[in-house]
Amino acid sequence: MELPARRRSRSWPEALRFGLPPLIAVLLLAPVAVLFQHAHPTGDDRVSVQRERDGAEYLRPLGKLAVALVDAQSAAVAGRPVSGEPLKEAVAEMAVVDTRLGGDLLARERWAGLRAKIDALPDRATGKAASTMAAYSEAADLLLGLYRKVREASGLARDSVADTYYLQDGAAEELPEALVYVGRFSDLAMIAPAQNTTDHERTIADLGAYRAAAVSSASDLIDDLLAAETEKVSLSGGVLGEIDAFQRAMETLGAVTFATRAKPSPAATAKPTSNGRGDKSDGADPVGGGSSAATSLVVDVTRISAARAAAQNAAVKLNTAILGELDARLSARVDDLDGERRLVLGVAALAVALAVAAVWVALPRRARRRRRAAGPDANPPSSSTALRPATPSTLPNGRGGYAQARYPTLDEDSSPTHWSRTNAAR
Numbered sequence: 001m002e003l004p005a006r007r008r009s010r011s012w013p014e015a016l017r018f019g020l021p022p023l024i025a026v027l028l029l030a031p032v033a034v035l036f037q038h039a040h041p042t043g044d045d046r047v048s049v050q051r052e053r054d055g056a057e058y059l060r061p062l063g064k065l066a067v068a069l070v071d072a073q074s075a076a077v078a079g080r081p082v083s084g085e086p087l088k089e090a091v092a093e094m095a096v097v098d099t100r101l102g103g104d105l106l107a108r109e110r111w112a113g114l115r116a117k118i119d120a121l122p123d124r125a126t127g128k129a130a131s132t133m134a135a136y137s138e139a140a141d142l143l144l145g146l147y148r149k150v151r152e153a154s155g156l157a158r159d160s161v162a163d164t165y166y167l168q169d170g171a172a173e174e175l176p177e178a179l180v181y182v183g184r185f186s187d188l189a190m191i192a193p194a195q196n197t198t199d200h201e202r203t204i205a206d207l208g209a210y211r212a213a214a215v216s217s218a219s220d221l222i223d224d225l226l227a228a229e230t231e232k233v234s235l236s237g238g239v240l241g242e243i244d245a246f247q248r249a250m251e252t253l254g255a256v257t258f259a260t261r262a263k264p265s266p267a268a269t270a271k272p273t274s275n276g277r278g279d280k281s282d283g284a285d286p287v288g289g290g291s292s293a294a295t296s297l298v299v300d301v302t303r304i305s306a307a308r309a310a311a312q313n314a315a316v317k318l319n320t321a322i323l324g325e326l327d328a329r330l331s332a333r334v335d336d337l338d339g340e341r342r343l344v345l346g347v348a349a350l351a352v353a354l355a356v357a358a359v360w361v362a363l364p365r366r367a368r369r370r371r372r373a374a375g376p377d378a379n380p381p382s383s384s385t386a387l388r389p390a391t392p393s394t395l396p397n398g399r400g401g402y403a404q405a406r407y408p409t410l411d412e413d414s415s416p417t418h419w420s421r422t423n424a425a426r
Contacts, residue, residue, distance in 0.1 A: 046337050048155055052164070053330045054101050055154025056323055059172055061097050062150070063319040065090040066143055066176050067312065069118070070183035073136035077187045082123045091118060106153040107146060114142040129191045133184070140180045147172050163228045164329050170224035171322040174217045179315050181214035182253065186308040189258065192297045200260050200297050207258055207299075218250040218311075225322070239325060242318040249311035256304055260295040 068090040075082045094111065102108035117139045122132055151157040156168040185207060192203045225243055 046334060049330055049333050049337065051104070051154050052156050052159060052168075053327060053334070055105060055150050055156045056168070056171075056326050056330065058097055058101050058105060058107065058150050058154070059147070060320075060323055061090065061093040062143075062147065063171075063176070063316075063323070065094050066140075066179050067316055069136070069139060069143060070179055070312070072121070073133065073140070073183055074187050074190075076122060076136065077129050077133045078190055079129070084123070087118070091115060104153075105150055107149050110142070110146045110149050114139065114146055117142055129194075133187055133191075137184065140183075144176060144180065147176050161329075161333070164326060164333075166224040166228040167322055167326040167329070170221045170228070171319060171326060174221035174224060175315060175319055175322070178214050178217035178221060178250075179312065181210050181217060182250075182308055182311050185210035185214055185253065186304050189256075189299045189301055189304045192258070192299055193301075195297065197295050200295055203297060204258060204260070211253060211256075215250055215254050218246065222247060228325075239318070239321040242314050242321055246311060246314035246318055249307050249314055252307035253304065253311065256300055256307070258297065258299040261298050262295050 065087075068087040072082045072084075072087050095115070098108060098111045102111055121135055121139060151168065151172045156164075156172060159165040159168060188203065188207055188210065192200075192207070195203055222243060225239065
């Protein structure tokens with residue numbers, strides 16, 4: 001019994017050619033997989049930037065509400081009837097935006113508390129102006145709290161890109177704080193001259209604190225905007241113009257002085273002193289002087305009101321311009337992420353297609369090489385071989401053997417021209 005012939009082993013160049021297409025596929029897919037892992041922007045990246053855009057959209061009507069609330073406070077503290085239309089319109093616009101975005105930004109509960117507080121505000125000063133101002137101040141504090149909540153929940157406060165971080169910090173923190181403190185400073189200066197003598201020292205301290213907070217917020221706002229203007233990205237001309245107007249108004253407020261002055265007494269007479277000269281009776285009394293004397297607070301209300309109006313008008317335009325810049329840059333980041341994702345997916349799809357094509361082309365060649373390596377016995381019989389009749393030597397004789405093949409005899413009348421090839425061999 002013959003043993004099957006041992007298959008000839010391939011040399012290493014032939015084996016390398018035999019596995020070359022799969023190797024090419026691996027070499028194509030491996031770097032693409034690394035690229036896909038490191039360069040492919042995940043869905044979370046886009047969701048995060050889109051959430052920041054939602055936060056910036058929420059801030060637009062919130063800025064209008066801040067201006068309307070400060071104006072209503074000024075009217076109520078001064079004893080004028082509050083024009084409810086601007087405040088109602090701002091509240092209605094906020095309600096629409098909160099219905100759409102408040103749930104995702106976790107701001108719905110805070111907005112509900114602020115709205116309830118606004119609805120309960122007095123239309124004008126009832127009793128003391130100080131109590132009315134305190135009620136509006138509570139509403140303003142809730143407003144600033146809502147600003148902080150939106151910044152945190154939307155991710156604006158944690159933005160890692162410098163220009164967008166500084167823009168959101170200016171629009172959502174420094175600018176509203178400056179508006180609120182400028183309003184408090186102006187309103188307190190308006191009612192200060194009518195206060196009792198015993199309240200003057202406290203009023204001066206409050207005026208100094210409000211002005212310092214307003215100037216500090218304005219300074220931080222300007223620093224944020226200048227930091228957002230990088231070498232690659234410049235602020236629009238409208239933003240720069242409003243920055244100048246706002247800065248001039250805040251400088252005017254910072255230069256305003258206020259002091260107490262002693263009220264002249266009808267019974268006051270000049271008494272000679274030990275040196276024979278009369279004492280001073282010009283009525284001036286330094287701040288912190290004797291609290292027993294009747295004093296009046298001297299404040300340049302007209303100058304403060306004009307500076308407050310200029311600062312507020314510039315702040316309204318500045319708020320719109322900053323939020324427009326912020327949304328434009330966030331939108332550009334979303335487009336960049338989408339472009340990077342399409343590019344990486346396209347490269348990955350092309351590499352996969354090339355790898356599949358290489359393997360697909362290699363499969364028939366591999367099958368042919370296997371058939372040739374197996375030898376001729378492994379080849380299946382062709383159709384011509386299957387239909388060929390058995391040779392005479394293999395014809396059985398019915399008795400367990402093989403009979404001699406019989407060929408037809410050649411007739412004498414047969415013509416040699418009709419002989420077949422078999423007869424000729426015979």
